[in-house]
Amino acid sequence: MGTAAAVTGSGGGELKLSSLRKVFPPIKELIDDETVTEIMVVCARSGQVLVFFERRGVLHRLEARGVGPRDVERLIYSIARPLDVDPDVVPLGDGRLADGSRVALCLPPASQAPAVTIRRFSKVVMTGADLVAGGSLPQQVLDLLGATLAHGGNVLVAGGTGSGKTTLLNALIKMFPADRRIVVIEDTIELKVDQSNVLRLEARQLSGFDLTIRDMVKHALRQRPDHIVVGEIRGAEAQDVLQALNTGHGGSLTTIHANTAEDALSRLASCAMQAEDRLPWDVLCRGVASAFHLVVHQHRRPDGSRGVSELLRVNGYDSGGGEWKVDRLWRSPHAGGLADAAPVMPPLASGVSPGGKAVAVRAGAKPGDGAVEVDPEDRGTLPRPAAAGLPSPVVTEQFGRRKVVSEPPVDVPARDGSRAAAESRVVGYPDGEPVSGAAHEGGA
Template sequence: MKRASGVGHLTPFLPGLEGLLGDPDVSEIMINGPGNVWVERAGRLEPREAPALTAAWLHRAAIHIARPLGLDPAARPILDARLEDGSRVAICTPPASPEVAITIRRFGGRAFSAEDLVRLGSLPEDILEAARATLLGRRNVLVSGGTGSGKTTLLNALIELLPDDERIVAIEDTLELRIDSPNCVRFEAGATLTETPVEIRDLVRHALRHRPDHIVVGEVRGGEAADLLQALNTGHGGSLTTIHANNARSALSRLASCAMQAGDALPWEVTCRGVVDGIALVLHVARRGGRRFVEDALEVGGYDAATGHWITGPPEAGRGEEPTPKEMNP
């Protein structure tokens, strides 16, 4: 995939934001329109005055980001780009938005290990041990949470628990994971082949031809869930993925719903049984008051078709006590 310039190269096109673009403590810059800027710093949102940031400047910035990708905001008003430094930019221009809106998510400067998260009080040690036992037992883990809740941070930490001598195939919309495994191949969606976009589902299917011991999907959003569940249930245990959800139980339903989006989807009850067979442990992360923490952990025991309820319980390493929400602010 082609990449636009790094965050620093945006400075000439976003007057008044020079300090923010160079501040490593700012994780996200949200431009709602001319002069309307919000930033996330240490997990908290705060407004920023930017009177010099006019509609004309925002239009120039959108063109500057889109041009290296071979795109034109006038022809394609909704754009997603990855910058050279790994940061992500989302752009929406008229007529899809009244004003040019730009959101910049800076690529994290530090990767946290599982032990780091425990030390920070972000991940209860018993939940870590349950996740470790699950992965080493060649069973699979689903990480759920909302936008910006820390799903990728936790996923990165869990990947480090996988054996170094086993092969990982990682699939992402945008390359964000930091994987140090010596035997890892990485795929990124969005590349083009004869002007046909390569989708996550294409890459999940293709991954099976690269002899993975473990499959990591950065985030499941749609029909690729059906192919992932097939892979998880046919000899690729110890795999990981994330999904947007409000809580751990709803994450299972969301995964099944995504699988149902596939054109060749199986019936709902069959799909739910596939989720039960494919996912052993759900870890749900949340963000409150600017802090990120592991809120819940559930071991998946089954699906009751008569009531439509998932059968779950606390993981083995945590039985006897409820997980206490802990904080993390990576």
């Protein structure tokens, strides 16, 4: 069976997950149950076949009566053949079925017994509002992520396998404006993108060509992208992604496997070190710090549910101490931290008011139209969104002459040099209209 790089099978022929009902009856009910997201078929040493499945983040066990290892082998061949893969050649492989389901297959001698894992992706793409309502994404985190992307900042989504990275990435992609050009690069197509001006590049299709995912990242820059989305960074392509994001391609997204948000930064630099034309470690770390503005980490909670565990703002890299300079903006109590972090203002700013005061106005309104004064040090004075899951009204300032964000902005401290005043920020478009993005505590 082909290795991961050799299995092309982009559509799995005409084989759909539903086609496996008759091939392996024990999983028929699991296939029909759309709340089941993962199915694992394994053979015990005794020859007994066991089926494990995941429903709503929790693993369950099912005894597969009336079948044996030979039936599991028959299931493997039924999946592999439509992919134009011969299991007798290489005993490991993975592919994608016609309905988008992912399959991983193995046979002896690579494993002691035949095994199959099927991963099904939900047909329903959840929005930021859905994730907030379901308790997996805090409103204040959604606000800051949305504001960062809207103003050309880049976001790194980190977490372990099955932690909900793809779900969150899909929700963030939905926040891109409909008139923007989006280039999506994936090993295997999984992301759901509804916008019309989209170019999708799939690394799996490169089998047989002298091309790599690094070539895809470089090619993406020639396609006039407003947003670049890399489904997952695993290796040397990290260096090309860093170069792309450090040369003006803001408002972009990618994911990486990591244990914590801060570990994700080091792992990204480590991946870039795999490139033959790699840069020195310190240079790569500084590149990571300048490329990504926020790191959001996903984790699986003790009850099996998934959600955001931590949100970091990246301020730089200390080469002397070998440490990342970050601010922890939010940490979930499930992750052993405090849910109520320091007040979070919009991530980009062009100035601060002379008096250190800020006012809140509804998105699209002009400064002075129904403005309400807020205290940057008191989260309770920040305005709530119109509905749960929507960004909060912007926190801005009343200027006689309004400053506008056109270049990467710099925080300017107030006259007294106080930190509290320095955290009062203004965010605006060239036409002078404020945008959504202020964080707050709680939903509407």
